[in-house]
Amino acid sequence: MSFKIINQDGYARRGVLTTKTSEIQTPVFMPVGTYGTVKAMTPLQLKEIGFEIILGNAFHLNLRPGLDVIEKFEGLHKFMGWDRSVLTDSGGFQVWSLGDLRKIHANGVEFKSPLDGSMMNITPEDSIKIQLKLDADIVMIFDECTPYPSTHSQALESMQLTHRWAESSKKYFDKMHRNNLIFGIVQGGKYLDLREESLKHMMSLNFDGIAIGGLSVGEPKSIKTKVLQALADKLPSTLPHYVMGVGTPEELVEGVRYGIDMFDCVIPTRNARNGFIYTTNGILKIRNSKHKNSTLPVDQDCDCYTCSNFSRGYLHHLDKCNEILANTLLTICNLAHFYKLMKQIQGAIEQNTFEEFVDLFYDMRGLKKPKL
Amino acid sequence: MSFKIINQDGYARRGVLTTKTSEIQTPVFMPVGTYGTVKAMTPLQLKEIGFEIILGNAFHLNLRPGLDVIEKFEGLHKFMGWDRSVLTDSGGFQVWSLGDLRKIHANGVEFKSPLDGSMMNITPEDSIKIQLKLDADIVMIFDECTPYPSTHSQALESMQLTHRWAESSKKYFDKMHRNNLIFGIVQGGKYLDLREESLKHMMSLNFDGIAIGGLSVGEPKSIKTKVLQALADKLPSTLPHYVMGVGTPEELVEGVRYGIDMFDCVIPTRNARNGFIYTTNGILKIRNSKHKNSTLPVDQDCDCYTCSNFSRGYLHHLDKCNEILANTLLTICNLAHFYKLMKQIQGAIEQNTFEEFVDLFYDMRGLKKPKL
Numbered sequence: 001m002s003f004k005i006i007n008q009d010g011y012a013r014r015g016v017l018t019t020k021t022s023e024i025q026t027p028v029f030m031p032v033g034t035y036g037t038v039k040a041m042t043p044l045q046l047k048e049i050g051f052e053i054i055l056g057n058a059f060h061l062n063l064r065p066g067l068d069v070i071e072k073f074e075g076l077h078k079f080m081g082w083d084r085s086v087l088t089d090s091g092g093f094q095v096w097s098l099g100d101l102r103k104i105h106a107n108g109v110e111f112k113s114p115l116d117g118s119m120m121n122i123t124p125e126d127s128i129k130i131q132l133k134l135d136a137d138i139v140m141i142f143d144e145c146t147p148y149p150s151t152h153s154q155a156l157e158s159m160q161l162t163h164r165w166a167e168s169s170k171k172y173f174d175k176m177h178r179n180n181l182i183f184g185i186v187q188g189g190k191y192l193d194l195r196e197e198s199l200k201h202m203m204s205l206n207f208d209g210i211a212i213g214g215l216s217v218g219e220p221k222s223i224k225t226k227v228l229q230a231l232a233d234k235l236p237s238t239l240p241h242y243v244m245g246v247g248t249p250e251e252l253v254e255g256v257r258y259g260i261d262m263f264d265c266v267i268p269t270r271n272a273r274n275g276f277i278y279t280t281n282g283i284l285k286i287r288n289s290k291h292k293n294s295t296l297p298v299d300q301d302c303d304c305y306t307c308s309n310f311s312r313g314y315l316h317h318l319d320k321c322n323e324i325l326a327n328t329l330l331t332i333c334n335l336a337h338f339y340k341l342m343k344q345i346q347g348a349i350e351q352n353t354f355e356e357f358v359d360l361f362y363d364m365r366g367l368k369k370p371k372l
Numbered sequence: 373m374s375f376k377i378i379n380q381d382g383y384a385r386r387g388v389l390t391t392k393t394s395e396i397q398t399p400v401f402m403p404v405g406t407y408g409t410v411k412a413m414t415p416l417q418l419k420e421i422g423f424e425i426i427l428g429n430a431f432h433l434n435l436r437p438g439l440d441v442i443e444k445f446e447g448l449h450k451f452m453g454w455d456r457s458v459l460t461d462s463g464g465f466q467v468w469s470l471g472d473l474r475k476i477h478a479n480g481v482e483f484k485s486p487l488d489g490s491m492m493n494i495t496p497e498d499s500i501k502i503q504l505k506l507d508a509d510i511v512m513i514f515d516e517c518t519p520y521p522s523t524h525s526q527a528l529e530s531m532q533l534t535h536r537w538a539e540s541s542k543k544y545f546d547k548m549h550r551n552n553l554i555f556g557i558v559q560g561g562k563y564l565d566l567r568e569e570s571l572k573h574m575m576s577l578n579f580d581g582i583a584i585g586g587l588s589v590g591e592p593k594s595i596k597t598k599v600l601q602a603l604a605d606k607l608p609s610t611l612p613h614y615v616m617g618v619g620t621p622e623e624l625v626e627g628v629r630y631g632i633d634m635f636d637c638v639i640p641t642r643n644a645r646n647g648f649i650y651t652t653n654g655i656l657k658i659r660n661s662k663h664k665n666s667t668l669p670v671d672q673d674c675d676c677y678t679c680s681n682f683s684r685g686y687l688h689h690l691d692k693c694n695e696i697l698a699n700t701l702l703t704i705c706n707l708a709h710f711y712k713l714m715k716q717i718q719g720a721i722e723q724n725t726f727e728e729f730v731d732l733f734y735d736m737r738g739l740k741k742p743k744l
Contacts, residue, residue: 036689040696044677065664065689072665072685079689081681292437293444305416309453313444317408317437317451324412324699 002181002208003240007350010372011232011259014349017209017240019085019137020179021077024052026240026261027345029252029338030087031269034060036080039269040327041335043082049304049336050343052084053137055264058130059091059122063115067133075135087264088136090127090169092143092162092185093213093245104144104161124168132176139182140211141169146189148219155189162187162213163201170205181208183242189214190223192230203236209262210235211242216265224251225370228258235259249278249341253361256345256354257372268334273327275319278337282365284312286330291316304336305329374553374580375612379722382744383604383631386721389581389612391457391509392551393449396424398612398633399717401624401710402459403641406432408452411641412699413707415454421676421708422715424456425509427636430502431463431494435487439505447507459636460508462499462541464515464557465585465617476516476533496540504548511554512583513541518561520591527561534559535573542577553580555614561586562595564602575608581634582607583614588637596623597742600630607631621650621713625733628717628726629744640706645699647691650709654737656684658702663688676708677701 007014015026031038031046034057038046046054056076061067065079073079076086095102095109102111108123127142142165146158166184173182184202188194195212202210212231215224228243235241242262243255252263268278275287279299284291286298294312306315306329318326348357362369379386387398403410403418406429410418418426428448433439437451445451448458467474467481474483480495499514514537518530538556545554556574560566567584574582584603587596600615607613614634615627624635640650647659651671656663658670666684678687678701690698720729734741 035693035695036686037695037697040700042677042697042700043681064693065685069665069685069689072667073683079683079686081686293441295444305414309415311445311451313437313441314408314451314453317441321407321436323407323409324696325409325414327696328412328414328700 003238005237007352009349009352009354010257012256012345012349012354013259013261014346015240015261017261019053019181021086021137022052022084024085025346027252027256027342027349028053028262029342030055030262030264031335031338032264032266033080035064036061036076038331038335039273040324040331043080045305045328045332046082046335047084049332049339051335051339054082054084054086056086056088056134056136057091057094058088058127058134058136059094061088061134062091062130063113067130071133075133077135085137086134087138088131088134088140090131090140090142091122092127092140092165093145095122096145106161106164108142108165124165125172128169128172128176128182132173132178132180135180137180138209139173139180141166141182141185141207143185143187143213145217146187146214148189148214148217148223150189152191152194155187155191155194158189159187159194159198163198166202166205170207183207183209183211183240185211185213185244186231187214190219190227192226195227195230196234199231199234207239209240209242211244212260213244215243216245216247225254228255228260229372232258249338250367252338252341253345253358254370256349257358268338269331272330272334275330277330277333280337280364286312286315286319289316298333299337302333302336302340304332306333306336375610377609379724381721381724381726382629384628384717384721384726385631385633386718387612387633389633391425391553393458393509394424394456396457397718399624399628399714399721400425400634401714402427402634402636403707403710404636404638405452407436408433408448410703410707411645412696412703413641415452417677417700417704418454418707419456421704421711423707423711426454426456426458428458428460428506428508429463429466430460430499430506430508431466433460433506434463434502435485439502443505447505449507457509458506459510460503460506460512461616462503462512462514463494464499464512464537465517467494468517478533478536480514496537497544500541500544500548500554504545504550504552507552509552510581511545511552513538513554513556513579515557515559515585517589518559518586520561520586520589520595522561524563524566527559527563527566530561531559531566531570535570538574538577542579555579555581555583555612557583557585557616558603559586562591562599564598567599567602568606571603571606579611581612581614583616584632585616587615588617588619597626600627600632604630621710621733622737622739624710624713625717625730626742628721629730640710641703644702644706647702649702650706652709652736658684658687658691661688670705671709674705674708674712676704678705678708
């Protein structure tokens with residue numbers, strides 16, 4: 001009911017996802033707003049680019065400012081002044097990435113707070129409770145991210161834990177009877193048999209969407225492709241498909257080619273703050289001294305606020321002087337690039353010309369198009 | 373020709389200053405944009421608040437990005453994407469504040485570059501040349517800031533140096549035949565006889581405006597008041613009067629009471645980044661933990677973007693997490709407060725109710741109104 005496919009072109013789908021807050025045109029890239037802010041952006045700037053959904057993080061927001069604060073605002077939307085949709089990470093990945101500071105047990109994870117070192121515990125039920133108090137439009141199950149590398153038996157065990165947590169997450173979510181959506185997360189590491197088993201399990205639990213987790217954890221790119229390949233014709237046709245933590249422009253294009261509808265990644269925002277700017281001709285490193293005198297915009301084909309009003313020379317200067325405005329203007333650049341890429345992808349799928357678009361995409365960057 | 377008085381109420385004047393770029397309603401507060409950016413603000417955000425003029429700094433911009441870069445853009449306006457007026461500091465104050473790193477001589481100042489330690493030299497002619505290449509709407513003479521404390525003979529000597537530099541500055545400026553404006557700077561330290569002598573000298577040099585320099589250099593507040601008092605009825609009635617580096621909201625109100633038309637100061641922008649927020653009821657320290665749960669805006673009487681969309685609790689959280697957005701939103705708050713204060717002052721002068729406004733201003737802050 002919440003997801004409608006407008007057109008399909010190969011595996012690529014052009015859809016509309018409706019949450020309790022807003023409509024989201026897919027395929028979509030979702031900027032990451034860990035602490036209730038997409039770094040260096042006002043909500044107005046995000047809306048001016050066009051974004052319809054952003055990410056929040058249950059783990060981090062639970063630590064700071066804490067749920068008691070966000071409850072006063074009846075959720076994350078009002079707290080951060082964002083009136084479009086929000087998807088929250090369950091905290092599974094963040095707890096997992098604490099490494100030695102966490103101990104995973106059957107019912108959840110015990111961990112040392114990275115803020116004050118106190119011992120804390122989080123269960124699947126806790127995670128869903130937090131996400132519902134944040135009032136995320138899309139809630140993610142609490143999962144265990146399978147590390148790379150893992151043996152088959154380690155990946156199996158980890159996947160089985162995620163499956164039990166998926167059941168606990170869904171059960172708690174259903175009990176709360178709320179109009180939020182909940183997505184399952186497929187794990188299984190690099191093992192395609194486990195990935196398929198995990199997908200089947202998630203499909204059996206009646207989720208509103210299916211996410212593929214545990215990618216972008218240090219594995220070679222070929223594994224990411226193989227997993228997407230293996231799942232492409234097995235993903236449920238009526239639900240949205242979301243690859244978590246992905247990716248570069250190339251990875252977004254490849255993801256869509258394998259039927260992925262949703263993406264999130266810190267790449268555009270983090271890289272902007274490090275001076276790596278995405279353009280239609282590839283990456284431009286604004287710190288390179290060759291830009292010092294340049295009166296050109298970052299991307300002549302771009303009409304974002306930054307490219308419409310500022311030059312490479314000015315952005316180079318701001319970055320060199322460590323001016324806060326450098327972060328804002330460069331983040332606008334990168335986010336606008338990612339947003340427009342998804343709009344172009346959407347348009348191409350609507351017109352059944354997606355593979356032609358992919359050809360052009362690789363041509364402009366001087367790259368070879370990977371086989372499907 | 374460039375300055376028109378609309379109304380006068382006591383010493384307070386309501387005017388319009390016309391530069392080659394734009395009209396500026398006075399009394400005016402000018403945000404400081406040292407390196408070609410008002411810290412944490414986009415030009416659009418500055419315009420949305422309403423600012424008609426900002427400051428740039430000849431000394432800093434000459435070091436970074438360097439004049440060769442800014443010349444490529446035909447000046448600072450295009451370089452920084454700001455199509456309203458710009459006033460530039462001459463660098464006199466900045467060179468002076470280098471302390472042991474500079475040596476003042478009759479023709480200018482020799483100094484060690486704070487960037488790379490190389491020896492550099494700047495003369496009054498250099499300063500005007502730089503400012504004209506920046507194409508500032510308002511150029512300031514190169515002056516020596518008289519330190520506090522100084523003996524009468526030290527202040528006299530320093531003032532005489534400024535007078536010679538004022539002549540050199542004006543001579544070079546006139547030779548260039550440009551449609552920029554140039555302001556003289558009155559020095560003389562805390563000595564009222566010197567201040568009056570300096571004012572007379574500056575008035576003899578046919579400047580487009582008269583600035584009062586060398587205040588806010590560590591002297592007690594009472595000295596600032598005494599200098600303004602002493603000059604109030606001696607300032608030229610047809611020219612704009614500018615107090616440099618001032619000040620707090622109280623100092624702006626007091627300045628206008630003594631006939632000052634223009635102010636600049638880093639207070640609203642710097643204090644915002646340190647969590648000190650100006651409101652109609654005085655200063656609010658956003659870092660105070662009492663704001664953690666507050667759903668109130670910073671200032672309920674304020675309609676700026678920040679106060680219209682965000683709470684004290686959210687701003688407290690952003691500040692605590694060192695989020696870049698905290699700087700942006702809090703700077704908007706403070707700058708909007710300063711802008712609106714000047715608008716209220718303008719309105720009161722127009723209606724000949726300025727002293728009633730001053731009464732109310734001090735009442736709301738629970739402060740005693742100083743005698744004129």
